[in-house]
Amino acid sequence: MKQTGIPSLYKSVKVSLLGALTTLCLFSLLSNKVMAESLPDFSTLAEQSSPAVVNISTLSKPKRGRNEMYGPYGDELPEILRRYFGFQIPENGGRGGNAPQIEQPQPQSLGSGFIISKDGYVLTNNHVVDGADEIIVRMNDRSEYKAKLVGGDKRSDLALLKVEGKNLPTVRIGDSDKLKPGQWVFAIGSPFGFDYSVTKGIISALNRSLPTENYVPFIQTDVPINPGNSGGPLLNMSGEVIGINSQIYTRSGGFMGLSFAIPIDDAMDVARQLQENGHVSRGWLGVIIQDVDRSLAESFGLKRPHGALLSQVLPDGPAGKAGFEAGDIITRFNGREIKFSSDLPIAVGRAPVGKEVEVVLVRRGKEITKKVAAGELPGDKSAGSNDGIRSDNRLGISVTAVDDGVRSRLGLDENVQGVVVTEVSSGVGRAYGLRSGDVITHINHEEVKNMSAYQKVIKSLPVDKTISMRLIRRGTPGFITFRLSE
Template identity: 40%
Template sequence: MNDHVNPVSSNMRSVLRPRRLALLGTVAALGVAMLAAAPGGSLFNAASFTSPALAAEANQAPAGFADLVAKVKPAVISVRVKIDQDNDKRAMFQQNRMDSDEDTPFDQFSREFGFRGPNGMQQFGKGMPQRHRQVTGEGSGFFISADGYAVTNNHVVDHAESVQVTMDDGTVYTAKVVGTDPKTDLALIKVEGKKDFPFVKFADARPRIGDWVVAVGNPFGLGGTVTAGIVSASGRDIGAGPYDDYIQIDAPINKGNSGGPAFDMNGNVIGVNTAIFSPSGGSVGIGFDIPAQTAKLVVAQLKDKGSVTRGWLGVQVQPVNADIADSLGLKEAKGAIVDNPQDGSPAAKAGIEAGDVITAVNGTAIKDSRELARTISTMAPGSSVKLDVWHKGAAKTVTLTLGELPNERQAKNDAKNGKADDKGKADEGQAQPGTPRLGLGLAPAGEVQGAGQKGLVVTQVDPEGPAAQRGIQTGDVILNVGGKAVASVGDVRSELMQAKSAGKRSVLLQVKSADATKFVAVPLG
C-alpha cells in the first residue's frame, strides 16, 4: 500500500461509532414507544425514554462548515509568481520556502501529466543553461480590504519578478508587492483597479486550544480547497525566526497553502498558514500559522511604509533554566539572561551587563528570551521602556530608550578562525583536593593563536565530565565564572570553591563558541 494513502483508520472509526450508537439508541426508544400504543391503549411519549439532550440531538442536523465557507471563500486567492533563476535566485527562493523538497504522489502526478515539478514549481526550458531559467511558484493569500490589499507569505513572493492572483471565480489579476517582512514571513500585495473586492478581517482574540479552524487555500495548485480541524497547540517555536509564536493546527495544509488564511467559526482570520511538519512531504496533521495579532501589526506597517521597523534593545539573550537560576540565586527559572550587550546599544548605555537577567518589561513578567524578543519587537524605536533586572544577586529597575533594529546585524567572533593547541595548557585537575571539577583542560586565551586576549581556551574536554554534558567543546573560550572574569586557571579554581562554599549546586560560565556567546550552568562535580 502506498504510504501516502491514508484510508479511514480504526481511530476514525472509533470516533464515529459513539455517534452512531447514540442515534441507534434513540431509534430503539422510539420503537418501544410505538409498540406500547396498542389499540385502546395510551401512546407513550418517546421523550420519556430518552434524555432531553439526546432528543434535541436527534432533531437537529449535524452542523457543517458550508455557510462559513460560502462567506469567506471568495476573499481567498491563489498567488502565482515568476522568478528569474539568474544569479542563483531560484536557489534562494527554494531555501526560503516552507515546503519540503521531498516528492509526494501529487508531485509525481503533476510531472507525469505535464504540470508542476517538485515543490509545486512549474519548470520551463528543459535543456537551457542552469544559470538562466524561469520558474514559477504558487501559494495562497487573502484580501483584507475592498481596494485590493492582500496578505500572503514572504517566501511565496520572495524574489518574484511578477505576481498574479486568481480569485475563486477564476478571474486573474496582476498584483504588485507592497512590502515584505522576512522575520515573520509575511508579505503585503496589492491589486489595482477595483474597489469592491471581497475581503475578510483578522480575529481580535487568539483562539483557544481545541477551537474549530477552517483553512482555505491553493494546495498543489488545485485552488479553492477547504480543510477543517482544530487548534492543536499555541506558542510554538519551530526555529524559523527570532519571533516564532506559531499556532499549531491539524486542518490539513500542504504545498501551496502557504500564505492562505485559517478561519474561526465567525469567519475571522486567526492565522496565516505558513509551515508544516512533514516527514513525507504531505500533510500529517501538523501545520503552523502566524497569529492574527502578529500579522495585523506587521501588515499595518507594510501598508504604511513598505517595511517593518522594530525596537532594538541590543542584547544577546538566552532562556534561564533551573541550573542558571540556582547559580544566580533566582527563585524561579524565568526571564532572559544577557549573554552579551552590544557595544553602543541602548542596553549597554543603560548599564546592563553580561549575566544580568531581564525579568519584566514595563511591569509585565517575561517568561523567556524569546518572549523578550517578541515583546521588544512590537515596540516602536524611540519608545521608553522600563526593565526589571536581576543584577549580581539583587533586583533593580532600568529605564532606557529603544533604538531601531538594523535590517542585518552580523555577530563577530574573534575566535572564528582560531584553533586551540596545547601551548600553556593547565589541567584544572592539578588543584587541591576538594576543588570542584569541570572536566576541562584550560589555557589563557592570549597564549592560543586566534582566541583573543580575554578568558581561557578549552584545550581538552573529559567526555565524562560535567562540562561535556553541557555541550562545552574544545576551542570554546570561558570568559567568566560565577559572574567574574577569569584570566587564569587559578581564577577558575577560586570561583568554583566560592560557589561550592555558598552551597550552590552549579556554577555559571560565560562561554564564547564559534557561533555565539552564551551562559552555561555546569553542575559542581
C-alpha cells in the first residue's frame, strides 16, 4: 500500500505557513507605513518659521522665573554648585602670589523671542530681559541687533523689544481662542543655549490659572520646554504662533511633561498696549473671591458647584459702587462663563476699563443680572523703557561711606576707606557684577575715601572708555573694568 498522505500534508502545512508569514510581513510593513504617514511632519513648518525666531542674550542678570534653574538660567542651585562671586581661586590656593581676579560678565544666552513686525518689534518673556542693561537679539543667520526695551509687563511676564531693521522676517499670528486639547503643537527655542531646537507635543488643557499669575489663561502642553525656551513661540500645524512659552512645572529643573504658554491673543493685546501707552491697563472689581465647592453650592442654592463666590466686596471699589454684595456668586462676566473662581480675574482683566459690562450672578438662590464698569487694577503700570527704571546715578548703584560699623560688620581692616554698595539697581553696576556689600576703594585710578570723593569721580568718568575699579569683596581685594555709554 502506498503511503502518500503524510508528505502531502507536510507540504500543505509548509505552504500555508509560508503564506501566513508573508501576509504578516506585508501587513507589518503596511502598518508601519500607514503609521509613519499619519504622524505629522514638522520639518517644513519649522523651516518656514525659524527665520523669525530669535535668540536673546543680555549683559546683566535678569530677575528670572522660578523655573529658570541652571547656569545663566537661575539662582536655584545650591551655593556649592554655583559661583555667587566673581573672584577666581588663585592657582597657589591663596598662599601669596597675585591678587585674585574678578570675573567679567559676558553676554549670556537667556531665552528666545520672535519678530512680529517687519520693522523690528520682538515679543519675549519679561523675565528674560528684566533689569537688562544691554539686550542682544540674534537671528538664525547669526546676524545680531541691539534691542531697545519698549516696555515690560510683569503680571503677564511679557516684554516688547524693538530692533532697527527693515523687511525683517515675521511669524504668522494665529487665534488662540480656537485651540482644543489634543491638537498637535510645536515649539522653537534655545533650551540650555542649543539654538533653534524644535520640540513637539499636544495641547493638554486650556485656561490654566497658576498660583503666581491670576491674569493669564495659560495653555498647558506636553511640549518639552526647558530653560532657554522662555519667550519662544508655540505654533500650530498651520505654522501660526498661538502662544509664548513661559513656564514649566518641575521638581528637577528640567522638563517633566507640564509646560505653560501665554495665549497669543492675550500677548498681542499686551504688546499693543505697551507700544501705544508704555504700560498695560487691566480691569479691577475690588472683590475677594473663593471657589465654590459642593457644600457651598448646596447652601447657596446652586444645582452644581460653579462660579466665583464674593467673600468680600470693597465698598469703594467698582463692584461695591455697583451694588455687589458679599455672598454673591458670579457665574458669567461680560459674556464669559465663570466655571471656577480663577476664571473671574482673567475675565475682569480683559474687560475694558471704565466701560459697563453685564454680569450674571446668583444672590440668595436667585439669578440676577447687573452691570459694572471695571476700574483700572491699582499699581498695574509696569516700567516702560529701560531708562525709566535706572538709578539716578551713572553706575545704577546706591552707596554709603565706610565707617567703623561697616568695618566691623564686613570684617575690614581699620585703615580701609571707601564707600560700600548698599543697593544695585539696573544699569552698569548690575551688568558688571557689583553686589551689595562690595567696598569700592578706587575708580579710574582715583582713590575714593568718602562720599564726596565718590561723587566727584563719578561725575568726571569718560564715555566709551574702559574704566577700572578696585573693590573689596568678602575681605578680598580685586579689580574689575567697565564702560559707560550715554
